[in-house]
Amino acid sequence: MNSSKTEPILNIQNLSAVFTDGNGELRALDELSFSVQRQEFLCVIGPSGCGKSTLLRILGGLLRPTQGSVTFSGEPLVGPRRGVGFVFQNSNLMPWRSVFENIALPLEVQNTVMSQVRPQVQELVELVGLQGFENWLPRDLSGGMAQRVAIARALVHDPDVLLLDEPFGALDALTREKMGDELLRIAVHASGGRTRRKTIIMVTHAIAEAIFLADRVIVLSPRPGKIRMDVPIELPRPREERLRYTPEFGKLAQRLREAIG
Amino acid sequence: MRSRRVILLFVSIAGLLIGWQLLVTFGDFPRFILPSPGDVLNRFLETVGDGSLFRHLATTLKEVFWGLALGVSFASILGYLIAKSRWIERLLSPYIVASQSVPLVAIAPLLVIWFGPGMLSKILIAALIVFFPVLVNIVVGVRAVPEDLHALMRSLGATRWQTLRLLEMPAALPVFFGGLRVGATLAVIGAVVGEFVGADSGLGFLINVGRGLYDTALVFVAVFVLISMALILYGIVVGLEARLLAWQRRSEE
Numbered sequence: 317m318n319s320s321k322t323e324p325i326l327n328i329q330n331l332s333a334v335f336t337d338g339n340g341e342l343r344a345l346d347e348l349s350f351s352v353q354r355q356e357f358l359c360v361i362g363p364s365g366c367g368k369s370t371l372l373r374i375l376g377g378l379l380r381p382t383q384g385s386v387t388f389s390g391e392p393l394v395g396p397r398r399g400v401g402f403v404f405q406n407s408n409l410m411p412w413r414s415v416f417e418n419i420a421l422p423l424e425v426q427n428t429v430m431s432q433v434r435p436q437v438q439e440l441v442e443l444v445g446l447q448g449f450e451n452w453l454p455r456d457l458s459g460g461m462a463q464r465v466a467i468a469r470a471l472v473h474d475p476d477v478l479l480l481d482e483p484f485g486a487l488d489a490l491t492r493e494k495m496g497d498e499l500l501r502i503a504v505h506a507s508g509g510r511t512r513r514k515t516i517i518m519v520t521h522a523i524a525e526a527i528f529l530a531d532r533v534i535v536l537s538p539r540p541g542k543i544r545m546d547v548p549i550e551l552p553r554p555r556e557e558r559l560r561y562t563p564e565f566g567k568l569a570q571r572l573r574e575a576i577g
Numbered sequence: 578m579r580s581r582r583v584i585l586l587f588v589s590i591a592g593l594l595i596g597w598q599l600l601v602t603f604g605d606f607p608r609f610i611l612p613s614p615g616d617v618l619n620r621f622l623e624t625v626g627d628g629s630l631f632r633h634l635a636t637t638l639k640e641v642f643w644g645l646a647l648g649v650s651f652a653s654i655l656g657y658l659i660a661k662s663r664w665i666e667r668l669l670s671p672y673i674v675a676s677q678s679v680p681l682v683a684i685a686p687l688l689v690i691w692f693g694p695g696m697l698s699k700i701l702i703a704a705l706i707v708f709f710p711v712l713v714n715i716v717v718g719v720r721a722v723p724e725d726l727h728a729l730m731r732s733l734g735a736t737r738w739q740t741l742r743l744l745e746m747p748a749a750l751p752v753f754f755g756g757l758r759v760g761a762t763l764a765v766i767g768a769v770v771g772e773f774v775g776a777d778s779g780l781g782f783l784i785n786v787g788r789g790l791y792d793t794a795l796v797f798v799a800v801f802v803l804i805s806m807a808l809i810l811y812g813i814v815v816g817l818e819a820r821l822l823a824w825q826r827r828s829e830e
Binding site: 377396407408411421455 | 579723725726728729730731732734735739744747748750778822823825
């Protein structure tokens with residue numbers, strides 16, 4: 317049982333994704349191999365169209381790779397798994413459901429008894445700081461609030477793995493930094509409630525965001541996406557705001573920027 | 578705001594009645610051409626009194642209701658299948674488009690011959706006329722569900738039924754109601770057309786009888802009741818829509 321500690325939760329081998337349409341083939345990902353440790357926070361960055369989102373969808377079991385294999389906790393990944401929470405580029409909420417009902421959706425799909433749902437959902441509402449907004453509809457929320465709901469929804473069924481596809485891409489710079497802090501507080505430092513530290517894979521094109529949040533950053537090349545660089549971010553946790561202005565941070569940012577090209 | 582609208586409605590109706598009465602008084606038409614509002618009211622009270630109006634109204638109402646229910650159910654099921662499967666779409670769409678170029682009024686006699694002068698033939702005519710607009714709306718509504726929400730449901734491991742119940746049905750509801758609103762009005766037309774062709778009961782039948790007897794006041798009574806019925810039906814659909822789609826209505830304000 318000791319080996320389970322070091323055994324990666326995700327193992328990706330020679331992964332390629334090729335899309336075919338009327339005009340021929342489009343190679344999105346080319347022979348990627350890497351693994352992700354339990355409780356690791358991995359950021360994948362790269363230029364637009366490098367296949368980052370495709371990679372995330374494959375890891376979430378939403379897309380099948382053309383070649384290669386993905387193993388999840390030692391088993392081959394064949395489809396969506398319950399132990400995964402997915403956060404999409406836009407908040408992707410159901411406009412007819414209230415904040416509370418949107419967060420409760422994964423539990424409803426899992427056929428959890430509704431009386432048991434309430435405390436769990438309420439805990440997440442408080443964790444993301446949306447007390448008092450439970451009955452609001454998505455259209456009345458700001459972008460940051462909507463994305464908080466999306467994060468709460470991805471966490472409500474207490475998944476082991478959190479996949480985030482440019483979750484803060486649509487937010488302004490200040491809200492974006494704040495949401496990054498929140499994400500660390502909720503899913504990494506696990507300071508509130510019953511939440512545990514998650515394995516997180518996040519796709520972004522913001523270098524500073526990646527460095528600030530991640531334990532490790534993978535840089536993908538332009539299409540077809542190959543791994544250009546795989547760097548550990550050895551900055552102390554908990555990550556604090558002033559870290560952004562240290563020389564180490566700047567050096568890392570420069571290295572990553574150069575790797576992207 | 579609301580009370581002002583009600584007042585304006587009353588003013589408009591009163592204006593119509595006064596204009597009508599003036600036309601009768603000064604136009605000097607024979608009664609069988611243009612009965613006065615008073616004549617129509619008397620005829621209305623008579624038919625209410627002997628229960629005949631209510632009986633005919635009940636017939637048409639049943640035909641409209643069942644026609645609507647039948648047409649909407651079939652259109653919803655078929656629309657969903659067409660929206661979800663290109664294969665079924667290719668198989669069925671030629672027939673569906675072709676069926677729309679057949680004027681229903683023209684095949685109404687056929688349905689009356691096949692299914693008799695009773696309610697069944699009218700229910701079928703109403704259902705057929707309702708079918709297409711609801712079908713088109715369902716197809717559009719189901720296809721318009723955002724791909725990312727489908728991805729979300731799949732990432733949660735939702736079953737087909739859960740996706741239908743939790744995502745596709747609520748997402749398509751606004752467009753479905755658009756079809757239902759049109760359908761509710763069309764169902765009334767379908768039932769009356771069927772009754773014109775051959776029936777022994779119903780408001781369309783009553784219009785036919787009144788015409789034959791030159792009982793023009795009776796025709797007016799039947800027409801007014803039909804209009805009221807269509808309006809009430811439309812109102813029920815709109816009311817239901819407002820209740821079920823409160824999340825959407827707020828966006829318009």
